[in-house]
Amino acid sequence: MNVREEARKMKLCAPALAASSMERRNAALEKIAEGLQNNKERIFAANREDMKAAEEAGIQTAVLKRLKYDEAKMQDGIAGIRELITLPDPVGRVLLSRELDEGLELRRISCPIGVIGVIFEARPDALVQISSLCIKSGNCAILKGGKETTFTNRVLFEIIRESVLAAGMPEGCLLQVEQHNEIDELLACDRDVDLLIPRGSNAFVRYIMENTKIPVMGHSSGICHVYVDETVDEEQAIPVIVDAKIQYAAACNAAETLLVNRKIAANFLPKAAKALRDAGVSLRGTEEAEKIIDLDGVMGEDDFATEYNDLIMSVKLVEDVQEAVDHINRFGSHHTDCILTTDDERAEYFMQMVDSAGVYRNCSTRFADGYRYGFGAEVGISTGKLHARGPVGLEGLVTYKYRLCGHGQIVADYASGKKTFHHRDL
Amino acid sequence: MNVREEARKMKLCAPALAASSMERRNAALEKIAEGLQNNKERIFAANREDMKAAEEAGIQTAVLKRLKYDEAKMQDGIAGIRELITLPDPVGRVLLSRELDEGLELRRISCPIGVIGVIFEARPDALVQISSLCIKSGNCAILKGGKETTFTNRVLFEIIRESVLAAGMPEGCLLQVEQHNEIDELLACDRDVDLLIPRGSNAFVRYIMENTKIPVMGHSSGICHVYVDETVDEEQAIPVIVDAKIQYAAACNAAETLLVNRKIAANFLPKAAKALRDAGVSLRGTEEAEKIIDLDGVMGEDDFATEYNDLIMSVKLVEDVQEAVDHINRFGSHHTDCILTTDDERAEYFMQMVDSAGVYRNCSTRFADGYRYGFGAEVGISTGKLHARGPVGLEGLVTYKYRLCGHGQIVADYASGKKTFHHRDL
Numbered sequence: 001m002n003v004r005e006e007a008r009k010m011k012l013c014a015p016a017l018a019a020s021s022m023e024r025r026n027a028a029l030e031k032i033a034e035g036l037q038n039n040k041e042r043i044f045a046a047n048r049e050d051m052k053a054a055e056e057a058g059i060q061t062a063v064l065k066r067l068k069y070d071e072a073k074m075q076d077g078i079a080g081i082r083e084l085i086t087l088p089d090p091v092g093r094v095l096l097s098r099e100l101d102e103g104l105e106l107r108r109i110s111c112p113i114g115v116i117g118v119i120f121e122a123r124p125d126a127l128v129q130i131s132s133l134c135i136k137s138g139n140c141a142i143l144k145g146g147k148e149t150t151f152t153n154r155v156l157f158e159i160i161r162e163s164v165l166a167a168g169m170p171e172g173c174l175l176q177v178e179q180h181n182e183i184d185e186l187l188a189c190d191r192d193v194d195l196l197i198p199r200g201s202n203a204f205v206r207y208i209m210e211n212t213k214i215p216v217m218g219h220s221s222g223i224c225h226v227y228v229d230e231t232v233d234e235e236q237a238i239p240v241i242v243d244a245k246i247q248y249a250a251a252c253n254a255a256e257t258l259l260v261n262r263k264i265a266a267n268f269l270p271k272a273a274k275a276l277r278d279a280g281v282s283l284r285g286t287e288e289a290e291k292i293i294d295l296d297g298v299m300g301e302d303d304f305a306t307e308y309n310d311l312i313m314s315v316k317l318v319e320d321v322q323e324a325v326d327h328i329n330r331f332g333s334h335h336t337d338c339i340l341t342t343d344d345e346r347a348e349y350f351m352q353m354v355d356s357a358g359v360y361r362n363c364s365t366r367f368a369d370g371y372r373y374g375f376g377a378e379v380g381i382s383t384g385k386l387h388a389r390g391p392v393g394l395e396g397l398v399t400y401k402y403r404l405c406g407h408g409q410i411v412a413d414y415a416s417g418k419k420t421f422h423h424r425d426l
Numbered sequence: 427m428n429v430r431e432e433a434r435k436m437k438l439c440a441p442a443l444a445a446s447s448m449e450r451r452n453a454a455l456e457k458i459a460e461g462l463q464n465n466k467e468r469i470f471a472a473n474r475e476d477m478k479a480a481e482e483a484g485i486q487t488a489v490l491k492r493l494k495y496d497e498a499k500m501q502d503g504i505a506g507i508r509e510l511i512t513l514p515d516p517v518g519r520v521l522l523s524r525e526l527d528e529g530l531e532l533r534r535i536s537c538p539i540g541v542i543g544v545i546f547e548a549r550p551d552a553l554v555q556i557s558s559l560c561i562k563s564g565n566c567a568i569l570k571g572g573k574e575t576t577f578t579n580r581v582l583f584e585i586i587r588e589s590v591l592a593a594g595m596p597e598g599c600l601l602q603v604e605q606h607n608e609i610d611e612l613l614a615c616d617r618d619v620d621l622l623i624p625r626g627s628n629a630f631v632r633y634i635m636e637n638t639k640i641p642v643m644g645h646s647s648g649i650c651h652v653y654v655d656e657t658v659d660e661e662q663a664i665p666v667i668v669d670a671k672i673q674y675a676a677a678c679n680a681a682e683t684l685l686v687n688r689k690i691a692a693n694f695l696p697k698a699a700k701a702l703r704d705a706g707v708s709l710r711g712t713e714e715a716e717k718i719i720d721l722d723g724v725m726g727e728d729d730f731a732t733e734y735n736d737l738i739m740s741v742k743l744v745e746d747v748q749e750a751v752d753h754i755n756r757f758g759s760h761h762t763d764c765i766l767t768t769d770d771e772r773a774e775y776f777m778q779m780v781d782s783a784g785v786y787r788n789c790s791t792r793f794a795d796g797y798r799y800g801f802g803a804e805v806g807i808s809t810g811k812l813h814a815r816g817p818v819g820l821e822g823l824v825t826y827k828y829r830l831c832g833h834g835q836i837v838a839d840y841a842s843g844k845k846t847f848h849h850r851d852l
Contacts, residue, residue: 015755215641236833351829358830359827360832363833364836367530386539406787406789408666409666410669411790
């Protein structure tokens with residue numbers, strides 16, 4: 001496949017998809033839901049092929065779980081699509097409406113971004129979710145899933161594409177790319193692709209970010225922190241620390257580093273360490289921490305920029321909330337960081353000063369997720385600061401344009417003072 | 427100067443500026459206004475040095491006008507600052523407030539982006555305006571102005587920096603870079619600079635965009651179109667076309683191409699051509715156009731991707747609004763494009779389908795400007811689709827963060843079904 005050529009064609013049909021009514025986009029989503037339901041045996045058969053190949057390749061059990069596409073995951077996916085149908089239209093929202101002068105009306109209207117490339121991990125449910133989000137928001141999409149789900153994705157994509165065309169969407173509004181080398185072709189499509197959303201390993205996302213001129217939304221690493229202030233409510237704190245670390249250690253919003261205020265370290269740290277160890281976590285930390293608890297490894301300063309994605313946690317003592325903030329801003333990945341404190345002033349300082357997408361007080365970093373925030377589905381989590389930050393739902397998939405309607409107004413009349421703007425919001 | 431080192435230091439003080447109150451930021455702006463007023467003789471003397479050097483270098487009169495900083499420009503600048511003071515705080519706005527569950531409250535709060543690099547043309551008023559916008563929005567700024575205004579900028583920057591420090595802003599929140607080779611150093615500061623805003627020539631902006639990993643907001647070219655449909659109101663149309671071309675031909679929102687519906691070309695085009703020529707515009711166009719009017723040059727298809735920035739206009743006949751849209755989406759720069767029509771349906775089609783920051787009906791493309799839109803000052807015009815599009819005012823200089831406050835909530839309780847989210851907007 002010539003990805004550049006296909007992307008160019010897709011760009012040409014993007015305005016037609018962008019102009020489609022919400023009724024039509026929702027009808028396409030309903031057809032996808034029905035298509036999945038009606039073709040489930042075909043889908044499951046394809047998934048068995050992927051599972052068989054993965055087992056033969058000796059892929060880890062944890063990964064196999066993600067590859068598997070069964071009745072429960074399909075029903076979750078269908079429920080997700082039906083929920084998406086009920087969400088308000090992200091397109092065509094009037095964000096500003098202003099009369100600049102008599103009969104000269106400006107409106108800022110939300111509209112789809114255009115062509116979005118999404119490169120995602122080997123999870124069949126991700127393909128369903130991402131393509132549905134793109135359709136709902138009126139965007140054309142180029143999709144590349146993990147190779148371990150090739151058979152399943154092929155069948156799913158065929159069903160999704162047929163459903164979308166049956167609902168009257170323009171031919172060429174969805175494209176699946178299967179070959180790994182086609183990713184590089186996609187990265188070169190900066191004239192036609194408006195946004196890339198890469199999901200997957202740090203190294204992979206960083207590779208994408210460093211090898212394209214297309215704007216990228218996402219995150220490479222998730223180095224999240226929990227800071228325990230001396231004003232902590234201990235009983236509340238320990239379950240939060242354990243949850244932040246172990247509830248799903250491979251997730252980007254799992255905590256990697258525990259910062260403890262020096263004043264309470266001798267008392268608090270042994271209790272926290274015991275709870276973490278009981279939950280299967282091994283601990284690394286500074287020499288100072290080692291004087292208080294046993295460690296599985298002593299760390300140098302620079303080691304704190306490590307994302308384990310595993311049942312391992314870094315431990316460091318700090319003097320105060322200010323040192324905690326400085327550590328987080330220096331070693332963190334601007335994802336999600338939490339302070340455990342009963343003191344409003346320190347919480348406020350922490351939440352103001354930590355430069356992250358999520359700043360939390362007294363709750364697990366694992367809450368950083370579009371579903372938990374009530375956004376419906378999410379297309380990813382962004383640690384960048386432009387456009388969308390944190391969990392990105394439908395809102396992150398639209399931009400806006402300015403519409404100005406006049407009756408022959410010219411700028412010369414305003415420059416000469418013959419006319420003046422009155423800027424009256426409508 | 428070691429720009430990377432300075433940018434690193436600036437990044438560290440960005441959270442403190444971000445957390446400063448609006449009262450303090452406004453006080454800094456007031457001090458800048460007073461500082462300009464109180465130091466005007468010093469500023470004008472410096473400007474005379476720049477003007478003298480520029481005259482000796484034989485710089486064009488049009489450019490000299492922009493270099494000149496006189497009483498009128500200063501008073502405009504001071505008035506601009508005082509208007510900025512009256513604008514609502516772009517920082518700390520609650521964009522979303524939602525209880526995820528009992529005692530677990532999520533808020534999306536606007537906050538400054540952090541460190542912004544602005545590289546701008548040789549205009550002293552630009553330095554005043556840009557630094558004021560950055561201060562108002564709580565952002566640290568690295569500023570690089572055109573070399574022809576070195577003396578003026580040096581004095582202006584000193585006054586601005588002293589004013590800001592006197593208002594209690596953190597040391598190191600503003601930096602001026604003077605050497606051209608320091609631009610390349612700035613482009614390499616992707617760890618510490620959050621956003622670059624380049625203004626200036628196409629080639630320069632494109633160079634910036636292609637040589638940095640820092641997100642860039644702006645536009646390289648402004649190839650704006652006016653399409654004349656056969657349903658046009660002729661009397662209204664001709665002044666709009668002339669204004670769009672000549673009111674300030676060097677501006678990015680000046681029209682470069684006139685597209686005329688074939689059905690009315692024989693009647694309309696000679697009238698439009700006469701009006702344009704009377705205003706000093708020379709015309710180029712397709713062979714087909716040449717059969718109707720005299721041209722100063724015949725154009726091939728690819729020549730339409732030209733930005734003249736001068737009193738020259740490209741002319742082409744098209745079959746219908748659809749062909750006009752296709753031409754604009756292919757050859758335009760996604761800046762601002764206009765349809766002249768009395769027909770609502772065609773206007774709607776054009777405004778939906780043209781993929782530009784501004785889609786206009788029956789008014790001059792020259793209205794695409796932050797001041798004319800009523801945004802106060804603008805920091806630039808973006809033709810990108812992410813974050814901010816079109817004229818960018820204060821809103822484009824902020825992002826947001828999510829604050830989540832709980833009482834020890836953990837995700838495991840929601841995963842197990844022990845608790846459920848109720849997502850109630852507050």
